[in-house]
Amino acid sequence: HDVFVINFWATWCPPCKQEIPELNAFARHTNIPVYGINVTTSERRVSDVADFLKQTPVEYPVLYDRTGNSEDAYRLVAMPATYVLDRKGTILAKHVGPVTEQMLKEMVKRTGG
Structure with missing residues (x-):
């Protein structure tokens, strides 16, 4: 794959929840990898996310950012935020909001991916 998609989200973010079926459809209909990054900072929230994922089908891997480092690395200002990256991790496209x-x-087409 030349590109992949990462999506920053949180269980307390209504637009994040609303876009999950769209991300599922994209993951299902393309061969482009999608990764959800749940921004969480405590074990309590990790268990909340696990409970949420039991009730909400997510058809792509979900990673946990327990430290908040990804928020700084990607200059996250709001969630949800979705990025298209190349294999080197270069940001090719970004969208804030659902x-x-x-x-x-x-987004992928514009990047040539």
Whole structure:
């Protein structure tokens, strides 16, 4: 794969929850890897996320940022935030706010991925 998608989200963020079916559809209909990064800072929240994921089907891997380092690294100002990156980790496209499957396809298309 030339590109992959990362999506920063949190269980307390309504737009984050609303876009999960769109991310699922994108992951299902393309061969582009998608990774959800749950921004959480405590073990308590990790268990909340696990409970949330039991009730909400997510069809792509979910990673946990327990330290908040990714927020700084990606200059996260709001969630959800979705990025298209190349294999080296270079940000090729970014969207703050909820995305749709079509928006993701357009973001990837613009990057040549």
